[in-house]
Amino acid sequence: MASTSSSIHWPPIEGVISDLDGVVYRGGTAIADAIDAFTRWQKAGVPFCFVTNNSTHTPADVVRKLAGFGLAIAPSQVVTSAITAAELVRSNYPQLTKVYVIGAPSLVTAMRDIGLEITDRSPEVVVMGLDRDITHEKMRIAVEAILNGAVFIGTNPDLLLPTASGFEPGAGATIAAIAAATQVQPSIVGKPHVPMIETALSRLGTNRASTIMIGDQVPTDIQAGKKAGLATVLVRTGVPMRRDPSLMDPDFVVATLRDIEVSADRAARPQQRRA
Ligand SMILES: [Mg+2]
Structure with a gap:
């Protein structure tokens, strides 16, 4: 052990990659020792980067939240599963430009920010994250695209998410539904998979x-x-x-x-x- x-x-x-929820804060409450530690590392010049499976927040959202706890960081110090999914499309499929997104506005933004076209017409890539407005029609479009050969990427495999009153289905649950329908397994970028960690490492530039x-x-x-x-x-x-x-x-x-x-x-x- x-x-x-x-x-x-x-x-x-010489470099730190860290989760956020449960490490830096719990929901809306800061974890004081963590804020102190990152503040100390920042002063000491130790680079750090946060990684989160949550695709429904932008790096700017996280920057604002941490600023509220007294920790000032740059958006580039936050790697979300949405950002990682966009970077994966860019690096692994540079020739593909048409993407269908099932997910939060932050996931759409991440794709647009790297120059991808968001469309439901013959998409070449389907990217799925947590979408609290998911519909059967969205799932039909995704299934059809994947059966026609579109690359299938998922943000994170979390099946259940805690809520104030209990649980809600996570992105992994709806990604699993599309995988079951198409019999195509997605590439998942979030933890426990490595792409998000690799993105953070390349941002840090540390060994x-x-x-x-x-x-x-x-x-x-x-x-x-x-x-x-x-x-x-x-x-x-x-x-x-x-x-x-x-x-x-x-x-x-x-x-x-x-x-x-x-x-x-x-x-x-x-x-x-x-x-
Ligand atoms: Mg956590």
Whole structure:
């Protein structure tokens, strides 16, 4: 099992990729230790980037929310699954330009911002995220396009989302419906898959070996970080941790982000190796 915070010998940490909900805030409430830690890392010049499976918020939405908690960041420091889906179309299918989107306005914006045409007429790509106004007609258009050979991309695999009163279906549930109808499996960009982590890494420009992935969920954050080859840190401020033998364990477990020691904290000291 992972080391606990008191006994951790931190590897060199020169870049940080982090989840948001359950790590930096819980719903509308800031997690003070996390805001303090990111503020300290910002002052120390340690680059960081936030990654979120949520495709219904733009980076600007996240920037505003964090500013309200006293942490000032740039939009480029936020990578959403919507942004990653757009970048995946651009990098993997540069010849394709016509996209049909089932999703929130932020997903449409992400596609438009990189110059893609949004259309329901012979689309070459279908991108699906959480759409609270999904209809049978939208699903019919997506199914027809995919059966005609359109590339199928999903933002995130989350099946259930917590609400104030219980749960609602997540993007993964409706993506699964289209996959079942077409028998075509989508490329999913969100955690636990790696594309969003790779997008964040390229933004940071840091070395994989000295960049950590912080999250509160083993099935998504930690698996994505491990698959991308990063050292992973589970912070126990979010959902309770359940051991699942089929999942990779985090490299480190901390009670709070205060326990993480980045390289800038000990620049004058010789580097220690991870235990
Ligand atoms: Mg989380």
